Amino acid sequence: MRGRHFAPFFWVQALGAFNDNVFKNVLLLLVTFVAVPRYGWNPGLVNNLAAGLFILPFLLFSAWGGVLADRLDKQRLIRNLKWLELVTMTAAGLAIWWQAYAVLLALLFMMGVQSALFGPVKYAILPQHLSRGSLVHANAWVELGTFLAILLGTLVAGPLAILAGGPWRGVIALVLVAIALAGLVISHAIPAAPPVAHGRIGWRPLKETVAVLRSAWxxxxxxxxxxxxxxxxxxxxxxxxxxxxxxxxxxxxxxxxxxxxxxxxxxxxxxxxxxxxxxxxxxxxxxxxxxxxxxxxxxxxxxxxxxxxxxxxxxxxxxxxxxxxxxxxxxxxxxxxxxxxxxxxxxxxxxxxxxxxxxxxxxxxxxxxxxxxxxxxxxxxxxxxxxxxxxxxxxxxxxxxxxxxxxxxxxxxRPRPLMRITIFVLVHIWYRLRLRGREHIPDEGPAVVVCNHVSFMDALILGGASPRPLRFLMDKPIYESPWLNWFFRMAGAIPVESERRDPGGMRRALEMVSEALANNEVVMIFPEGRLTPNGDVQQFRRGIELILARNPVPVVPAALSGLWGAWSSRRFGAPFTSMPRRFRARVSLTFAEPIQPQEASRANLEASVRALLAASTSAEQGGWGVTQPRE
Structure with missing residues (x-):
């Protein structure tokens, strides 16, 4: 809300939504309580006509607005649309002063045209100005601003409509014009957003409507x-x-x-x-x-x-x-x-x-x-x-x-995304989770995440905290648990059987990992192969090198701290054999920058996770005032 790449646009769209609703609701109140009694108009017909006049432009001109937003600089397009809003509101103010209610209905159509043309650029400009990780927050603020503007516009319309019956009706015109003028001035602070497509822009609104619907399909x-x-x-x-x-x-x-x-x-x-x-x-x-x-x-x-x-x-x-x-x-x-x-x-x-x-x-x-x-x-x-x-x-x-x-x-x-966000919420309820470096997991393409293995909760925490869905490798006996197999299958877990029990088990697991990486997924493994018996990182096994030999992809080291001593760890014996000892425990999950496959030996990856864990523990001691328990 303080950055130039978002704040001016936010206020421009919020002021526009506010002005739309002030004008629309003032018009409906004036028509219902002034024009209908004075001219004998049918109130139901007029109200439905007003609603139709506002919605019709969205059917006719939204597609053309999309063409304009793709082929013109969006900053310039927004400024031009704010000029259209200012002209429309000036005409509306004069119509209110002269009590020309039929003209107001025509201007409601013009306001609908302006809104229909502004709609596509409203959401298309954000990806050009903001990073991928900021889009959700930006959209949330846009929706918040829009609905609050609608609410405030509805509240303000009532008192303004009352003024229309007396000599103070000029106040309505001043309010409408002032809001439009404020939006126009602020629009000049929006940074440039160059066109992303090229081509001739013709006046073919109906044809463009059919074309964009066909293209969307x-x-x-x-x-x-x-x-x-x-x-x-x-x-x-x-x-x-x-x-x-x-x-x-x-x-x-x-x-x-x-x-x-x-x-x-x-x-x-x-x-x-x-x-x-x-x-x-x-x-x-x-x-x-x-x-x-x-x-x-x-x-x-x-x-x-x-x-x-x-x-x-x-x-x-x-x-x-x-x-x-x-x-x-x-x-x-x-x-x-x-x-x-x-x-x-x-x-x-x-x-x-x-x-x-x-x-x-x-x-x-x-x-x-x-x-x-x-x-x-x-x-x-x-x-x-x-x-x-x-x-x-x-x-x-x-x-x-x-x-x-x-x-x-x-x-x-899409069951997996729902399962992941549910786990994320539950993990945050159970733990005070601090996350660092999630941006190091690539937005697209295949990758492998390696992490130390402290407790049976590790996979849930990693799966919930990752910005992308993770495919986990897990022991086949656990995977085939009659009570949890459905959950592991939904999560996309990859079962691994020891070579001693099944000589072909490792080969089949590697093939499933290769298939997942070929599909640009992210695979998560615990290279230690078992839970830590003493809280420290154990020696990494050769499975990670076998994976990278088949699929040379970036590897993201991760470190979990704060779970040693939890009821799902081995500190006090077998996991889950005692009651939980801590609720809302402080847990930290840190991701490091990706390591390229040619440098990702198991020794280097183990050293990276150890260093990451040491840095994370140090940060906890400084930020939370606690120490990481060790035997």
Whole structure:
């Protein structure tokens, strides 16, 4: 938030989202409470027309915006779009002053055009300015800023709309123009982001829409992420559209209660985004997607079960004294938290996996799909609540069931990431884990990680802490444990049988390791071959040299400290034969820079791990004031 490569962009997009929602909500309030009584307009028709005018540009111009973002300097494009926003808000201010409400509807369409063109560049610029490890945090802050801007814009719109009926209506114009002008000024601080693709830019919005959707479909690994994000906006649209009706019929409150419920949802999304950034720790955590969807579903089911708070309407002060209102707010906050956990990895996945020259086009395709799913959400509401006349509780229960189905599908499609993030969370609950040097594990390509072996928890800690999934070598008798074999198979463990028991066991294990490295995976081994009997690093065996002879890949040394003396170590006899002696023990895991295969002899690797362990122990004594127990 202090760096020039992110902070200006963050404030530009947050101010833009705030201005969008101030203008949109002021317009809806003016049309509903001023224009409809004055001109006799049909309120339902006008409100739906306004919603359609704002969504239509996303269908028409998102794809063209993706082409512009790929083929123009994104800094210059953002500045031009902020100029468009300033012109639109100036015209809106004049229309409000002259009370030209039909003109305001046309300007709402223009604001939708500006937002549709800004959408692709919003996420496409971040990978050009930030490192891979910063993208999750950046996306989390963008989502936090966006939803808080939406909330604040909704809150500010009410008082501003009241001013429209008197001589102070010029204040609305000043606010809209001032926010747009502030965004334009800040946009000049955004660093340059050169185009990543070349070609002629023509005026073919409809043709480009078809082209980007076809292109997105050809990138099959992106399709689930694109549909997953659109499913989030489907659920969000359904919730936000029906919350006013829920407030009236179930909560028994007025506009203040609606705002309170919206605030709980928006704050939840912001909290979920920050929790996602914390859990991800700079890496793409696909496992958070089913976890977030499950939270949405479970909290949604609980939200749907609430009965009416009162048989008659209550003031906001009366509602705040109702425990069940706070229960509803907690449910909505949890739904928002689940949404933050769910949506951030999906956006990050598209940013990282899209071809660089088509990244903005893929995001544009997603915006088109989002708009289609938002229209589908409106039709779904009409079908369930209008045609079928189902109660609101059933409507929200259906949404929760859909979220749970998404969670189940994502978990079954990619079980290992979910297992890894679950282990990561559990390990952090059980230990006070300090991590250093995770950036030394290559972002892409094959690698081998070697580490000292202190306890039976080592593999779980390494697997949870690694920025990439690890394939572990383990003793075949443990691998074939009837209670845990399913877990080891899901984790992708590689069983190794001793040559004494099975002469061909080592050869088969080496072949599986070679296959994993050929698939650009990371393989983790404990070269000592057994748990340490005294807390010190034991002599490395020849298995690592056999692996590197077949597959000369970089080797990342790692060192674990703080686990000697744990109930899963051998310090007090056989592991797991006594009760755990320490909860929240201080554990340190440190990775060193990769060693090239030609220098990675087992003697060099053993020396590297020993030095790393000594440095880690010294750092613990200085930073934590404790010593590493030794016999």
């Amino acid at each position: 050809q990138h099959q690994r992106l399709v689930p992420a694109l549909l997953g994000i659109s499913a989030f906006w489907f659920l969000g649209t359904c919730y936000l559209t029906q919350l006013p009706q829920w407030t009236r019929s179930v909560v028994g409150g007025g506009p203040g209660a609606v705002t309170l419920l919206l605030a709980a949802f928006a704050i939840g999304v912001g909290l979920g985004s920050l929790i996602c950034a914390r859990l991800s720790a700079g890496r793409l955590e696909i496992g958070l997607i089913p976890m977030g969807a499950a939270i949405i579903g479970l909290a949604g089911l609980d939200f749907a079960h609430h009965d009416a708070l009162s048989a008659h309407p209550m003031a906001l002060t009366e509602l705040l004294a109702q425990p069940r209102l706070w229960w509803m707010l907690a449910d909505l906050t949890l739904i928002g938290i689940g949404g933050g956990l769910y949506i951030i990895p999906l956006y990050t996945f598209i940013q990282l996996r899209s071809p660089e020259g088509q990244r903005a086009r893929m995001i544009a395709a997603n915006n088109v799909l989002n708009a289609l799913f938002m229209v589908a959400a409106a039709l779904f509401g009409i079908l369930v609540l209008g045609i079928l006349a189902a109660p609101l509780s059933l409507f929200f229960a259906l949404l929760a069931s859909l979220a749970l189905m998404i969670a189940l599908g994502a978990a079954l499609a």
